[in-house]
Amino acid sequence: MVKRQPKKRKHEQCKENVSPQKKRMNREEVKLVEKDWMPAAAVEFFKSEKFESLEKIMKLADKNMSFIGPFRVLREGVEVNGVELIMTDRDETDLPEMQTFLKCSHGKFSFWRDTPSEKNPVIVFSDIQGIPVVTVVGNTVEHAIYGFCNKISKLQDNSKEVKSAIAEILGLLGAQKMEKEANQVMKKRKKETITGVLGPGLLVGDFPNTNKSRYRVVSKESNIENLLRCLSNTGKQHQDAVIGEIDELMNNVMMYNDEGFYGNGLELGHVLFLSNQSSISNQVLLVLTTAYNLYGRTDFVNILELSMELRDH
Template structure:
């Protein structure tokens, strides 16, 4: 009597094949743990799925598997995976935590791909959560860049975003992949307009505030505690920060300094009253202004805020970034 498997003509998987798959899965889990330890934040198994696709496409240079798409190159966690994969000894002393960080990469961000004109970052509101959002940042704005939602936590969604942005088709590259049908199913979903619309809608629903990067902030609101606005006029705050950093009029600069110090005082009061979101929003604004004159205040505001929000890992990443030199690698990373 034939079994159901035999009737449907489903090939039997050998015990050796099963063992190989189990071993590969365990290796991937171990690598995810290594990434968590090196970058101090939680990583998703989707990263390994994507990395295995890259290896299938270009075994010699997996970080450049999608180079035909606007010169895209994988960095960040994929730098470590590539060094591990190639058994590279050259980069064993790499400060992986900071080597691919841009000056406007908040601790919530992790750049994982760069391309001609911009980059993609994983976004985490909490260090112990897997990234469920990918943002795109253009290189055109060194000060106050806008963070555009480009996908969920799957790097494949970022590729879809870039292909659409650059009006470039390159799906044929997946023909070499064993699970091509599964990849193309995802690709079709990510291509749909409603995919990004839904991500933006969900983001708006779970965040508060109007930080100048456009993503909102995520803080716990209990009753009336958790958040209060930095200002009623975000456009004016942005202009004030630019004016302070660029003006040569010392009288005007002194006036602006008093206004900014007043906000700093308000943040301190808000912290005492458990409205920690105000400090997070103000700190984000100072950070992405990317003016060196605000570095000391930025570090002061965000270090305190991250600790109050129990996001100490972000405070540690911030400290590492400052000690390593916030802008030390900027020129060599821009394609």
């Protein structure tokens, strides 16, 4: 177990949980800079002739699958956008970058915007582990459905009916075409981003007039995943020691921010958020709010605060 405590810094005041008495945000008063949060890929697929037939077959393959979020809005024919749209069907493990549109027995598929203004988001899959792993699967809804079929095929024993449904879906999509397209998206993504601990790559940018990344490669492994699992599994008497180690990582991030390496804070914030631990709620808010503000992604700050309110610990 952890033996040493970190030096106290300004963020030490965030060590206690967010007070349950904190006033909830009024969504009607929250205004986002970006106005259009309806993904073009969702609209295109919803209007296509294959939407209803594919949805029907997908339910045969997995009775727990459902199109949600932007598809719920499109299906209901209501005109909503901004906060109301981005918060539709949002759950407590949806990062501000995420807009989930498909849930199934093995996880969820979401549009992923690196910035609030992103008009062609990639699509990611999040598994259902204690700390979800988020991976890129493509950039169209069809790529997500192809990924859905792969998950059903690999992660469970299937009846003849399910196997037949999967084969029919892949036939309609064109399996080889989907695989080629999805691989191209993933390859391009890998070139453009820094590989994060759990996420689909980080768009961290470079220092002005240089090719130097705003992400500092740290030689010492932080073992943040192990710390978070330890936080989840230890008794109350040991949690302070683990939180102390997490606070030390935050101290490092604050120093990196001072030097212009904003990407490390973004990475740490993502992992802390995905762990969904009530004991570090304030740490999550501090590190991610700082990262988003440094990158000028202010809409994500509002979405983060609204998302944290979904957590009923």
